[in-house]
Amino acid sequence: MAKLFERRLTPLDSPLAISTTTSAAFLTAMLVTSFLFLRYGASPLQAYAALFHEPFGTLRGFGYSLVRASPLALVALGTIVSWRSGFAYLGFEGCFVIGAAATAWLALLGAPGAQPGPMPSFLFFPLAILFGFVAAGIWAALVGIVRARFGGNEVLISLMSNYVAIFILQYLVSGPMRAPGSLPETRLLPRATWLPFILPGTRAHAGILIAIAAAILAWMLLRKVTLGYELIVTGFNPFAARYAGIDVPRRLELAAFFAGGLGGLAGMVEVLGSQHRVMDGISGGMGFVGIVVALLARLNPVAVIPTALLYGGMSVGADAMQRHADIPSSITFILESLAVLLVLAFDALRYYRLNPAFWRSAPPAAAEELK
Amino acid sequence: MGSAFIVAWLSASLRLAGPVLLAALGETFAEQSGVLNVGIEGTILLGALASFLASYYTGMIWLALLVALLIGVAANLLLAWMYVSLRASQVVAGLVFNVLALGVASTVYRWALGNSALPESIAMFHPLHLGALSNLPLIGPVLFSQTLLFYLTIALAFVAHFVLFRTNFGLALRSSGENPATADSAGISVSRMRYAGTLISGAAAGMAGGYLVLAQVGIFRETIVSGQGFIALGIVIFGRWNPLKAAVAAIVFGACDALQLSLQIFGTHIPPQLLLALPYIVTILAISGLFGGKAVQPAALMTPYVKE
Numbered sequence: 222m223a224k225l226f227e228r229r230l231t232p233l234d235s236p237l238a239i240s241t242t243t244s245a246a247f248l249t250a251m252l253v254t255s256f257l258f259l260r261y262g263a264s265p266l267q268a269y270a271a272l273f274h275e276p277f278g279t280l281r282g283f284g285y286s287l288v289r290a291s292p293l294a295l296v297a298l299g300t301i302v303s304w305r306s307g308f309a310y311l312g313f314e315g316c317f318v319i320g321a322a323a324t325a326w327l328a329l330l331g332a333p334g335a336q337p338g339p340m341p342s343f344l345f346f347p348l349a350i351l352f353g354f355v356a357a358g359i360w361a362a363l364v365g366i367v368r369a370r371f372g373g374n375e376v377l378i379s380l381m382s383n384y385v386a387i388f389i390l391q392y393l394v395s396g397p398m399r400a401p402g403s404l405p406e407t408r409l410l411p412r413a414t415w416l417p418f419i420l421p422g423t424r425a426h427a428g429i430l431i432a433i434a435a436a437i438l439a440w441m442l443l444r445k446v447t448l449g450y451e452l453i454v455t456g457f458n459p460f461a462a463r464y465a466g467i468d469v470p471r472r473l474e475l476a477a478f479f480a481g482g483l484g485g486l487a488g489m490v491e492v493l494g495s496q497h498r499v500m501d502g503i504s505g506g507m508g509f510v511g512i513v514v515a516l517l518a519r520l521n522p523v524a525v526i527p528t529a530l531l532y533g534g535m536s537v538g539a540d541a542m543q544r545h546a547d548i549p550s551s552i553t554f555i556l557e558s559l560a561v562l563l564v565l566a567f568d569a570l571r572y573y574r575l576n577p578a579f580w581r582s583a584p585p586a587a588a589e590e591l592k
Numbered sequence: 593m594g595s596a597f598i599v600a601w602l603s604a605s606l607r608l609a610g611p612v613l614l615a616a617l618g619e620t621f622a623e624q625s626g627v628l629n630v631g632i633e634g635t636i637l638l639g640a641l642a643s644f645l646a647s648y649y650t651g652m653i654w655l656a657l658l659v660a661l662l663i664g665v666a667a668n669l670l671l672a673w674m675y676v677s678l679r680a681s682q683v684v685a686g687l688v689f690n691v692l693a694l695g696v697a698s699t700v701y702r703w704a705l706g707n708s709a710l711p712e713s714i715a716m717f718h719p720l721h722l723g724a725l726s727n728l729p730l731i732g733p734v735l736f737s738q739t740l741l742f743y744l745t746i747a748l749a750f751v752a753h754f755v756l757f758r759t760n761f762g763l764a765l766r767s768s769g770e771n772p773a774t775a776d777s778a779g780i781s782v783s784r785m786r787y788a789g790t791l792i793s794g795a796a797a798g799m800a801g802g803y804l805v806l807a808q809v810g811i812f813r814e815t816i817v818s819g820q821g822f823i824a825l826g827i828v829i830f831g832r833w834n835p836l837k838a839a840v841a842a843i844v845f846g847a848c849d850a851l852q853l854s855l856q857i858f859g860t861h862i863p864p865q866l867l868l869a870l871p872y873i874v875t876i877l878a879i880s881g882l883f884g885g886k887a888v889q890p891a892a893l894m895t896p897y898v899k900e
């Protein structure tokens with residue numbers, strides 16, 4: 222008896238097939254979410270128009286979208302570098318707060334009354350990038366070393382390491398770095414250390430430029446450089462990589478360092494560009510949402526920027542929707558996560574095809590049984 | 593710091609250990625079957641909401657607990673389908689499910705109660721008073737004045753240990769997580785075992801959410817779970833995939849948490865974050881491979897099984 226769906230020997234992996242299943246997943250997610258909008262008496266079309274008008278139809282909203290997109294894009298790039306190297310790192314919440322704390326410390330050195338005094342900005346910003354990158358990079362590389370040298374499981378260890386980093390930050394902002402006052406947070410960073418605003422009339426800051434530069438560098442690393450090729454080979458097949466003479470443990474550690482560094486830059490961008498101080502809970506789950514962004518971008522560095530902008534924009538639109546129409550912004554969590562789950566589910570479709578023999582063989586088989 | 597401090601600290605340790613232990617017991621089944629179910633964080637949240645609403649509308653606490661359990665199973669049916677049938681990345685599906693659960697929980701909560709003020713109180717489990725036992729010095733208030741759910745959870749730890757290590761089902765489940773190909777050739781349905789492991793962890797996580805609301809907090813907030821599912825993952829590892837050791841691990845975690853609370857009240861100079869971070873650091877060291885912990889981990893954990 223022929224089956225209606227027949228399993229393919231190899232999945233259909235043409236760009237057309239992948240983009241078709243991805244957009245089908247997105248449309249299905251939007252369709253399902255539409256029913257939630259109906260519950261609020263809003264027509265789904267109007268609701269989606271409202272969701273996307275604020276972030277992409279108004280200058281102010283677009284500025285906020287850029288602000289939200291920058292750290293997400295950087296975390297996503299870190300995810301791509303580590304996951305494609307076969308290092309399933311999940312510790313970006315930790316890297317985010319380590320990077321944030323390190324750059325805030327550097328920036329506060331230039332606060333009035335502090336010892337070395339203000340730094341010229343041509344010196345400060347490169348130093349801040351280096352500092353945030355290296356601090357969080359070392360943090361993640363520790364997990365890389367444990368995995369590469371001792372065989373520890375990086376998924377579980379990096380999940381646990383998030384909490385250690387978050388407690389370190391809590392300690393810093395309620396102890397050594399605490400500003401006088403009631404809340405556990407640092408002082409406002411000196412105005413000279415803020416990332417410059419790039420769009421007049423909005424809050425958009427230079428962080429998005431850092432994210433774009435990082436995306437280009439990540440793409441070059443993975444596509445144009447021998448080291449990147451070795452990282453990807455390590456990710457595909459560590460045994461083959463070792464056979465080809467690649468130092469697999471060293472590559473894993475490097476991948477962890479780069480990934481953590483990018484996560485640290487996300488924290489730096491958020492502190493110097495948007496919050497201008499560090500407080501407990503500053504990462505706000507961005508270390509995980511960034512991973513989701515990377516997955517939706519199919520671990521492709523070039524696709525990260527538009528995907529992060531879409532995600533950042535949706536969260537801005539959702540806030541506006543909640544303010545104006547009293548539709549809870551949590552609906553966008555449903556929309557966003559449903560889209561990813563459906564992308565995963567629809568991926569399975571590429572392994573199957575309709576079997577024409579099903580229609581051809583069915584009637585005779587049924588006729589056989591009748592006799 | 594006299595005996596009053598010790599009593600308050602120890603009884604708080606056990607109280608805080610309860611819900612995470614319940615979730616960890618279920619997670620042990622999932623991981624022993626070869627599935628790392630990161631989605632328990634979201635499942636606990638859904639269970640918490642379900643039990644809160646059920647208790648709020650009906651006032652029946654046992655019904656509320658049952659509803660939480662059923663919601664946990666239903667939600668994890670979706671997860672099991674993704675983990676086992678679609679062979680999606682377990683970490684990815686679980687993490688994204690947690691975001692979905694957060695969205696669903698806060699949306700449903702607002703539907704149910706709108707923007708109205710928090711309800712005054714719901715029906716809850718109260719600490720038991722076991723007559724003479726509860727009046728014993730030290731151990732009375734610590735051991736014999738917990739809620740019924742705590743004793744139920746401890747009993748379940750023994751049941752879980754028995755089922756995992758003394759029954760055919762437990763053997764089949766563990767072999768699916770250790771060496772699925774061999775299990776398969778011995779006639780065990782690996783996917784059925786992994787479905788079972790995931791659904792058991794869903795039931796336990798849902799109940800853990802109910803435990804949290806019905807015996808500890810009494811209200812629902814989106815932040816009510818705040819990482820307790822991940823703590824349960826840590827407890828499973830710390831307990832080396834063994835339900836009884838997980839119970840010990842949960843109490844250690846609870847003791848650190850309770851100690852930092854008490855120390856803050858007493859105003860000592862030890863940073864509370866150090867105590868809070870300690871269980872995680874110990875867990876990391878335990879699974880780092882530095883001390884050879886790798887051998888206890890189910891060998892096929894996180895590896896989808898493709899039948900040849």
